Amino acid sequence: xxxxxxxxxxxxxxxxxxxxxxxxxxxxxxxxxxxxxxxxxxxxxxxxxxxxxxxxxxxxxxxxxxxxxxxxxxxxxxxxxxxxxxxxxxxxxxxxxxxxxxxxxxxxxxxxx
Amino acid sequence: xxxxxxxxxxxxxxxxxxxxxxxxxxxxxxxxxxxxxxxxxxxxxxxxxxxxxxxxxxxxxxxxxxxxxxxxxxxxxxxxxxxxxxxxxxxxxxxxxxxxxxxxxxxxxxxxx
Numbered sequence: 001x002x003x004x005x006x007x008x009x010x011x012x013x014x015x016x017x018x019x020x021x022x023x024x025x026x027x028x029x030x031x032x033x034x035x036x037x038x039x040x041x042x043x044x045x046x047x048x049x050x051x052x053x054x055x056x057x058x059x060x061x062x063x064x065x066x067x068x069x070x071x072x073x074x075x076x077x078x079x080x081x082x083x084x085x086x087x088x089x090x091x092x093x094x095x096x097x098x099x100x101x102x103x104x105x106x107x108x109x110x111x112x113x
Numbered sequence: 114x115x116x117x118x119x120x121x122x123x124x125x126x127x128x129x130x131x132x133x134x135x136x137x138x139x140x141x142x143x144x145x146x147x148x149x150x151x152x153x154x155x156x157x158x159x160x161x162x163x164x165x166x167x168x169x170x171x172x173x174x175x176x177x178x179x180x181x182x183x184x185x186x187x188x189x190x191x192x193x194x195x196x197x198x199x200x201x202x203x204x205x206x207x208x209x210x211x212x213x214x215x216x217x218x219x220x221x222x223x224x225x226x
Contacts, residue, residue: 004156006156040122040218040219041218041219042202042204042216042217042218042219043157043202043204043214043216044216045213048213058213090156090157092156100145100147100162100206100214101147101159101162102157102159102214103159104149104156104157104158105156106154106155106156107154107155107156109154
């Protein structure tokens with residue numbers, strides 16, 4: 001089955017720790033995205049990538065980092081600089097950056113210990 | 114930045130009735146609108162989309178209406194079923210935003226038996 005796989009489903013972060021969220025897609029999509037979702041709010045864009053080895057900051061990139069070494073993979077690292085990391089993180093992909101229809105993974109819930 | 118707003122955060126509907134979820138947008142340059150359904154603990158799923166050169170688009174049991182005069186978007190779900198319980202998000206694309214979707218906060222749809 002084609003789709004987007006996020007792991008882990010749940011993740012806990014200790015003070016001062018960096019954690020990495022995984023996102024893999026087998027849809028052969030060029031563009032990938034990371035969103036943050038807080039309770040009762042819409043999605044906010046953290047980073048996006050239009051193509052391998054290229055990525056751009058979204059609205060709330062501070063405290064996060066990404067890489068795009070392979071077309072299929074777009075991992076997100078939540079660094080210790082992100083002081084309020086507790087949220088639901090969603091990865092998405094689209095055929096290309098000009099195609100607005102996004103396909104989402106099932107999300108990772110990150111909580112702080 | 115621009116944001117998409119929703120009229121009601123929660124909507125309760127009797128099973129079998131039609132549901133209407135409303136969305137207001139503020140940017141007259143928006144040229145594309147999309148609705149997603151998000152079930153608890155899952156990623157958003159695409160429902161239907163519409164471009165600004167259309168007023169109405171129908172899918173299976175769903176209809177999206179676009180009123181550009183008052184900058185209003187609605188999602189109609191016919192014969193609402195228990196499986197329709199979810200949070201529904203509208204999002205808009207503003208051409209100048211480099212294809213970044215702007216998301217509303219969501220409306221929670223509750224189905225009463």
